[in-house]
Amino acid sequence: MAGTIVATDTPAAGGRKPPGRAGWLLLAPLLAWLACFVVAPTAILFAYSFCQRDELGFVVWEFSWENYARIADPVYLKIFGRSLWYAGLTTVLCLLIGYPVAYYIARAPASRRPTLLMLLMIPFWISFLLRTYAWISLLKADGLVSATLEMLHLIPEPLEILYKPAAVLIGLVYTYLPFMILPIYTSAEKIENSLIEASMNLGAGPWRTLAHVILPLTKPGIFAGVLLVFVPSIGMFAVNDLMGGGKVDMIGNVIQNQFGQARDWPFGAALGITFLALFVISFWFLHDRGEVKRT
Amino acid sequence: MALVNALFGTWSALVMVFFYAPIVFLVVFSFNDSKLNVVWEKFTLRWYAELWNSTPLVNGLKASLIVASITTVLAIILGTGAAWLLHRYRFRAARPISTMAYLPMVVPEVIMGISLLVFFKSIDVSLGFPTVVIAHTTFCFPFVMAAVQARLAGLDPALEEAALDLGATPFEAFWHVIVPYLMPAIVSGALMAFALSLDELIVTFFVKSAGSQTLPVVIFGMAKKGINPMVNALSTLFILFTVLLLLLSEWVKKARA
Amino acid sequence: MKHILRSLAVAGATLVAAVGSSLSAAELNLFAWSEYVPQAVLDKFTEETGIKVNYETYDSNEEMLSKLVGGAEYDLVQPSEYVIEVMVKRGMLAPIDFAAVPNFKNLDKAYLNLPHDPEQKFSIPYMVGSVGIVVNTEKVKEPVKGYADLFSGKHAGRIVTLDDNRELLTWAFYFTGQDLNTINKDTMAKARPVLAKWLPQIKIFDSASPKTALLNGEVDLGIVWSGEAAILFQEDKKFQYVLPTEGAHLFIDSLAMPKDAPHKKEAHAFLNFILRPDISVLISADFPYTNPNVEARKLLTPEQLENPASYPAAEDAKRLHTFRDIGRAAAEIDKMITDLRGGS
Numbered sequence: 001m002a003g004t005i006v007a008t009d010t011p012a013a014g015g016r017k018p019p020g021r022a023g024w025l026l027l028a029p030l031l032a033w034l035a036c037f038v039v040a041p042t043a044i045l046f047a048y049s050f051c052q053r054d055e056l057g058f059v060v061w062e063f064s065w066e067n068y069a070r071i072a073d074p075v076y077l078k079i080f081g082r083s084l085w086y087a088g089l090t091t092v093l094c095l096l097i098g099y100p101v102a103y104y105i106a107r108a109p110a111s112r113r114p115t116l117l118m119l120l121m122i123p124f125w126i127s128f129l130l131r132t133y134a135w136i137s138l139l140k141a142d143g144l145v146s147a148t149l150e151m152l153h154l155i156p157e158p159l160e161i162l163y164k165p166a167a168v169l170i171g172l173v174y175t176y177l178p179f180m181i182l183p184i185y186t187s188a189e190k191i192e193n194s195l196i197e198a199s200m201n202l203g204a205g206p207w208r209t210l211a212h213v214i215l216p217l218t219k220p221g222i223f224a225g226v227l228l229v230f231v232p233s234i235g236m237f238a239v240n241d242l243m244g245g246g247k248v249d250m251i252g253n254v255i256q257n258q259f260g261q262a263r264d265w266p267f268g269a270a271l272g273i274t275f276l277a278l279f280v281i282s283f284w285f286l287h288d289r290g291e292v293k294r295t
Numbered sequence: 296m297a298l299v300n301a302l303f304g305t306w307s308a309l310v311m312v313f314f315y316a317p318i319v320f321l322v323v324f325s326f327n328d329s330k331l332n333v334v335w336e337k338f339t340l341r342w343y344a345e346l347w348n349s350t351p352l353v354n355g356l357k358a359s360l361i362v363a364s365i366t367t368v369l370a371i372i373l374g375t376g377a378a379w380l381l382h383r384y385r386f387r388a389a390r391p392i393s394t395m396a397y398l399p400m401v402v403p404e405v406i407m408g409i410s411l412l413v414f415f416k417s418i419d420v421s422l423g424f425p426t427v428v429i430a431h432t433t434f435c436f437p438f439v440m441a442a443v444q445a446r447l448a449g450l451d452p453a454l455e456e457a458a459l460d461l462g463a464t465p466f467e468a469f470w471h472v473i474v475p476y477l478m479p480a481i482v483s484g485a486l487m488a489f490a491l492s493l494d495e496l497i498v499t500f501f502v503k504s505a506g507s508q509t510l511p512v513v514i515f516g517m518a519k520k521g522i523n524p525m526v527n528a529l530s531t532l533f534i535l536f537t538v539l540l541l542l543l544s545e546w547v548k549k550a551r552a
Numbered sequence: 553m554k555h556i557l558r559s560l561a562v563a564g565a566t567l568v569a570a571v572g573s574s575l576s577a578a579e580l581n582l583f584a585w586s587e588y589v590p591q592a593v594l595d596k597f598t599e600e601t602g603i604k605v606n607y608e609t610y611d612s613n614e615e616m617l618s619k620l621v622g623g624a625e626y627d628l629v630q631p632s633e634y635v636i637e638v639m640v641k642r643g644m645l646a647p648i649d650f651a652a653v654p655n656f657k658n659l660d661k662a663y664l665n666l667p668h669d670p671e672q673k674f675s676i677p678y679m680v681g682s683v684g685i686v687v688n689t690e691k692v693k694e695p696v697k698g699y700a701d702l703f704s705g706k707h708a709g710r711i712v713t714l715d716d717n718r719e720l721l722t723w724a725f726y727f728t729g730q731d732l733n734t735i736n737k738d739t740m741a742k743a744r745p746v747l748a749k750w751l752p753q754i755k756i757f758d759s760a761s762p763k764t765a766l767l768n769g770e771v772d773l774g775i776v777w778s779g780e781a782a783i784l785f786q787e788d789k790k791f792q793y794v795l796p797t798e799g800a801h802l803f804i805d806s807l808a809m810p811k812d813a814p815h816k817k818e819a820h821a822f823l824n825f826i827l828r829p830d831i832s833v834l835i836s837a838d839f840p841y842t843n844p845n846v847e848a849r850k851l852l853t854p855e856q857l858e859n860p861a862s863y864p865a866a867e868d869a870k871r872l873h874t875f876r877d878i879g880r881a882a883a884e885i886d887k888m889i890t891d892l893r894g895g896s
Contacts, residue, residue, distance in 0.1 A: 017384065017385060018384060018385060018386045019380070019384040019386055023380070023383075023384050026376070026380055027380050027384075027392075029373075029376075030373060030376060030377050030380070030392070030396075031392070033373060033432075033433070034392070034395050034396060036414070037399075037411065037414075037429060037430075037433040038395055038396070038398050038399060038433065039395065040410075040414050041402070041406075041407060041410030041411055041413075041414055042398060042402070042410070044410045044413055044414065045402070045406055045410050053880065053883065055879040055880060056638050056641055056642055056877065056879065057617075057638065057879075057882060058621065058642065073887075075887060075890055075891040076890075079890070097310060098310075100302070100303040100306045100307065101303070101306065101307045101310050103303055104300070104303040104304055104306070104307045105307070107300060107303075111548060113479075114482065115541060115544075115545055117482065117483070117486060118486070118537075118541050119311065119541070120311075120314065120486075121486045121487075121489075121490055122318075122534060122537055122538070123314045123315060123317070123318045124490040124493075124494070125489070125490055125493050125494075125533065125534075125537070126318060126321070126530045126533070126534070127494060127510060127511055127514045127526070127530065128494050128496075128511065129511070129514055129515055129518065129522070130317075130321055130514065130522070130526060130527065130530060131317045131318070131321075132317075133522065133764075134316075134317030134318070134320040134321045134324075135316075135317050136764075137320060137768070138316060138317060138320055140768065140770060141770075142769070144320070145316075162770070163755055163756055163770075174313070174314075174317075177310070177314075178486075178487065178490070179438070179487060182442060182483035182484075182486060182487055183441060183442050183445045183480075183483065185479070185483060186442050186443075186445050186446045186479050186480040186483045187445045187446060187448070189479045190446065190476075190479075196296060200296060206296050206298055206299045207299070209296070210299060217449075219448075220444070220445040220446075220448035220449065221445045223445065224441040224442060224444060224445035227397070227400075227441055228400070228438060228441055228487075231397075231400050231401055232400055232401075235401065235403050235404075238496075241715070241757075241758075242758075245755060245756035245757060245758070246715040246756065246757025246758060246893075247754075247756075247757065247893060249890060249893055252403060254890060255403045255405065255406070256403070256405055257717070257886050257890070258883075258886070259405045259406070259409065259614065259618060260612060260614045260615075261612075261614055261716065261717055261718060261882060261885075261886065262717075262882050262883045262885070262886035263614060263617070263882055263883075264882070264883045264886070265409075267883065268405075268406065269406065272402065272403050272406045275401060275403070276398065276401055276402065279397075279398075279401040280394055280398075283394055283397065284390065284394065287390060287393075287394075334767065334768060350591070351591070409618055409622055412618075412619065412622035412623065412624070413622050413623065415623075416622060416623030416624075417623075422624060500610070500615065500619075501618070501619060501622065503608070504606070504608065505581065505582075505606030505607055505608035506606065508608065508609070512609065515586070515611060515760075516586025516587050516609045516611060517586070517587060518586075518760040518761045521761065521763070521764075521783065522761075
């Protein structure tokens, strides 16, 4: 059996080493996929971003920096800033709301975990549009949420949050919460019970155990969750459109418009490339810090 | 710790209420006798009856389930493979590769849709199920990869070495030791990929053909005329079916134990 | 890489073609607005001619254009008037052979030879409609005749409008007495302060389904597509449709044939088919826009004809104008409205 895979590939003690021929062979499908469906489209996008829009709204191949210069306009910078702010807020809320849920599922008996995870995800198998319209009906001033809160005397008068930023936030948190819970669950699940018991036995209370033992161990999960929530939510436009009544424009809406009525693909592409560049820079920055800590 | 567990349990229950609130609402409205699905009129079962004859909706659901299932499998293979290989090997290209793998999460959907369409056309691939699956896999697998990477962080290399010392091939070690260890992450990633694929609209629009219109495309198109409660009925049946399946598997598990 | 992919694709395509050809020979690839072509019409067409229809849908003119530019192939598309103009100028459309479409004679001349297709060579009107004001007369007692009344400030926070930058600008143009198709720095500068006052009064921007907010009582007034207004009127007579005194946009959704349509013969058969009065009424039954087919209109019920949103009085219809393509100004409009809305 041994030797079916090229011998040079046996990892040395300490694990990580450069990939041998077999390693590259295994990496090949991934690289091919990325080259075709990620690099090629991004290259097309990059090329468009330096083009021009002609009189009819089609792309003409004439080099220019103009599209990038236009992004610097305060109108768009403001929207960039707003998108980051909302995405940040969404991420923090998802983390605060989602962490206990992830932890709870991870600590549940092993046989029940898959069921709990499924229950968590089933609502997200229903069309986004239906869920959002349902939220709109629920959040109306005379809707169920407002009526319930009033009945419990939690609010003095009907709730006026629909088509306001608060509704957008509710929509964003709802949409992205599972993408925070699942990765955190993934890393919380591997914490040994004995570790928690040991900490408790050594006299650390439950909260200190949580803060000093469990939280640090789930860091990779938190990092992944932040990535999966923050990044997509910057570019979100459908939630803002529907639950914000089209009044809380974000960068996703602006990009969408360039490929819609404005028919200005080059400018849309430039916005997209800027967006990608911001991501790559911040990702490498975080990655670097992660690497430093690991070694 | 019992206190923390109880608190977190209560909190989780509240979050579940949050998750299911709109779902309960749309289940209730699937029994509403009003074409426009906005104000409650009276109880009816007619939407369930009409559902039988609505080919676009049923075909849409079929297309969506096929696409989402294949996408999930491909995303698991690609995402888990990528995460493991990038973890196992240390090489200079690792960072650019993982950055690239995450890019589809950042590329705005409309841009991804258009550029994939241009790309498929430039290599003469006609649009249909395969192109939709490729597009979906591309934006889904980073989610699997992220979950698996989170699980791999801090993995003891001794685990794989021990297996190799015991005479397993690297593939056997991966299959029998690493994959089981990664299973919770793979399941998480698969759940995310499935949900994302099932609900994607914009990228799908650009790479679909007439024969591969997924459910979100059909539903979104209905908005103009008024989304009628047939869609709610379809969703209700879908949820009912999955929950029943879930209960059944629970029951089987219990019976075996 | 490219080579391998191509050979794979060719292999796949041959397989699909082999399976496909055994099923049916004649096909028609129709790319049209979602739900705009009733399934019953398509089924009947297939039944009579044996031509299989692949109906693919889109939700905006720009989506359709993007997909065509991206290289997708269709036999018939369904652009609105200003997009026909773009497509004609760009050489994207094939002229229609009217000898193969004898039912063309059924169309109302009022909707033919308009500026977007002056010689009526490339397009055939499918449905016609306007953008006007809907008033919930139970909630709003004072008369609302035009944009000035709507945005007087009295109704602030009770208005839904289309989420469409060009439409928004057009209303301000009518209000300031400017031609809706002359869009430049000066005319936009005049409209800007008007929109700055108007936009904060709007509670919801929604193009997909503005009727929802009106139906559930979130708002009492709206500027919507006439088809939406007609559905509201069918639902409850309290929703009255008003064509603004200042003027309003008339849109003409037509069918047109892309230059490299693979099935031109089938496309002509379809065009002639849907212009048949007995078929055209089926479309009207599903979509209460204005049917430009005079012969079909004779078959409509009095109730359909009395819906003021579908068939406005001849007097009111005089104030309607179509959109022209406005070139680069589209990007300017987008920036201005984004700026104005960004304030909230």
